[in-house]
Amino acid sequence: MSVYLDCNATTPMDSAVQSTILRFMAEEFGNSGSRTHEYGNRAKVAVQKARDQVAEAIGADRNEVIFTSGATESNNLAILGLAPFGERSGRRHIISTEIEHKAVLEPLENLQRLGFDVTLVAPEPGGYVNPDTLRLALRPDTLLVSVMHVNNETGVMQPLDEICSLLVDHPAYLHVDAAQGFGKATAQLRNRRIDLIGLTAHKIYGPKGVGALIARRRGFDRPPLAPLMFGGGQEHGMRPGTLPVPLIVGFGLAAELADKGAGRWHEKCLAYRSQMLRGLASLNPELNGDQGRVLPNTVSLSIPGLDSEAFMLATKGLIAVSNGSACTSQSYQPSHVLIAMGLGRDRVSSTVRLSWCHLTPPTDWDEVVAALKRVL
Structure with a gap:
């Protein structure tokens, strides 16, 4: 073979993660939204523990973790979810890079069709974005800067610390697709200037079909995201639907193991x-x-x-x-x-x-x- x-x-799934997922499929199968019996309560506790594990691994608060189906959905929620606020505030300019994953480039193309002005910055020959190039692209009406953490094709890390410093005095929201870097080079992602982070479990020895959007508060204010789906009010109203408890529990354990290992x-x-x-x-x-x-x-x-x-x-x-x-x-x-x-x-x-x-x-x-x- x-x-x-x-x-x-x-990635292959960690054996401990696999065992945990199977237990929550076969034994602890309650719906975390069921509050009238112990099955639902145990599921709710398990989801909260997983939320804490993911938050701890990335330096976030538990209430800043929104569980999703993976990084693609998280990135879509971050980018498309800001659009209504951009329209209301008159800030319709977005900066990203030419080397982003399609999970970022295609939502940006959709916003272009809706009238947003998108600037895609070219990388240096070494595959990373020069922060000075981003600085020159910034405008007073820039709503969002979206830069990946680690490129999925080349493995090149982007200079997130410098980009965070660049944006200290600018109100633009900073979104990072961290599908490839979370659990491997997480230190950069703990910078509180990063407002929105897309994560997925299956790149860190966890299950496919689950991820998270980290939506950090500025003071007491959450990023002004609008939901893309409706019905049920789960995940602070940002991502409705019955939570996939086994997958979420597996993600939480995978995040903890990656942080420690x-x-x-x-x-x-x-x-x-x-x-x-x-x-x-x-x-x-x-x-x-x-x-x-x-x-x-x-x-x-x-x-x-x-x-x-x-x-x-x-x-x-x-x-x-x-x-x-x-x-x-x-x-x-x-x-x-x-x-x-x-x-x-x-x-x-x-x-x-x-x-x-x-x-x-x-x-x-x-x-x-x-x-x-x-x-x-």
């Missing part, structure tokens, strides 16, 4: 990265992105003379990798991220992404290299 190297798409996991990922780069060195791989800014669990690379499809076919059965975001890889399109970084079409078409975690087993890189050399 091939070694799974697509952890930026989704981040340092140890970081070292394991660094060690795997070193072994991988040594193993592939004879192929002279070209690495994409500023390698001083990447997380230790991701490499975006190309092998000269070998396109990505040939790479994946040659290594099938040995390693499982991708050639782009999982959201668009069903019908391959050239990476908008790599194009925005200024890479040529040949380099883009030859790029593959390898992403791993602390659970990834050792890999026979000699065998991988031999398979690739047969098609070069």
